[in-house]
Amino acid sequence: MTGDEASATGIALIEPALADIAGFEEALTRGWSPDPRRLRDRTYVETELKMLRHDRAAFLARLASGDVVATSVPDRKPQRLILQPFWIWDGAFCGYITLRYLSGTTQLPLNVPGHVGYSIVPWKQGRGYATRALQLLLPIAEQAGFARLSIICDESNHASRRVIEKVGGIFDRRATDPSDSPDVIKLLFWIATGSST
Ligand SMILES: CC(C)(COP(=O)(O)OP(=O)(O)OC[C@H]1O[C@@H](n2cnc3c(N)ncnc32)[C@H](O)[C@@H]1OP(=O)(O)O)[C@@H](O)C(=O)NCCC(=O)NCCS
Numbered sequence: 509m510t511g512d513e514a515s516a517t518g519i520a521l522i523e524p525a526l527a528d529i530a531g532f533e534e535a536l537t538r539g540w541s542p543d544p545r546r547l548r549d550r551t552y553v554e555t556e557l558k559m560l561r562h563d564r565a566a567f568l569a570r571l572a573s574g575d576v577v578a579t580s581v582p583d584r585k586p587q588r589l590i591l592q593p594f595w596i597w598d599g600a601f602c603g604y605i606t607l608r609y610l611s612g613t614t615q616l617p618l619n620v621p622g623h624v625g626y627s628i629v630p631w632k633q634g635r636g637y638a639t640r641a642l643q644l645l646l647p648i649a650e651q652a653g654f655a656r657l658s659i660i661c662d663e664s665n666h667a668s669r670r671v672i673e674k675v676g677g678i679f680d681r682r683a684t685d686p687s688d689s690p691d692v693i694k695l696l697f698w699i700a701t702g703s704s705t
Pocket residue numbers: 543544626627628629632633634635636637638639640660661662665666667668670671
């Protein structure tokens with residue numbers, strides 16, 4: 509075990525709570541973007557910060573409120589995504605990992621980037637935290653009824669790909685998202701929830 513992996517064993521997934529929201533706020537003030545698709549979008553980060561400071565409880569509630577999306581199951585109406593967000597915690601805020609799914613199906617449309625989203629604040633990256641957080645999420649997903657999860661990353665996101673592979677992700681296919689640029693190649697993986705260590 510490397511030193512970084514050793515420190516990652518101390519991390520936990522905690523439910524977002526008002527009592528701990530100062531860490532999220534501080535991360536935004538330091539320029540962290542919670543949306544991996546808008547990593548360098550200052551306006552987005554500043555807008556998030558404004559919303560958090562305007563109404564902390566509403567901001568928190570929004571983290572667990574999914575968009576309505578079209579389903580990939582024929583004859584099913586658009587449905588609201590169910591979100592189970594967790595903050596990655598080493599005694600302080602490190603980032604988040606979210607489980608997302610549609611009720612009654614393991615399928616997701618391709619414009620929803622898989623069952624799992626995560627981000628680590630830049631100053632805590634490279635310590636094994638995302639890898640550990642994904643390991644910790646697997647039994648939670650199993651509890652929610654998933655035998656396996658779909659995980660997607662951009663082909664250019666080598667760190668995320670590595671995280672997925674380290675936790676046992678099995679490569680499925682490359683694809684493009686019809687709602688994104690055709691130049692952005694997505695890598696689709698499956699990961700068995702029973703494979704956590
Ligand atoms: C992707 C991300 C979550 C990884 O978080 P992290 O806590 O730094 O990841 P870990 O420390 O657990 O592991 C990273 C692995 O990727 C490797 N890695 C990191 N940067 C890399 C790079 N640029 N190229 C190749 N591998 C890289 C690390 O070496 C490590 O692998 P190793 O243990 O074999 O050495 C983080 O970079 C991040 O938040 N990025 C922005 C948001 C994002 O892209 N989210 C994922 C969307 S799919």
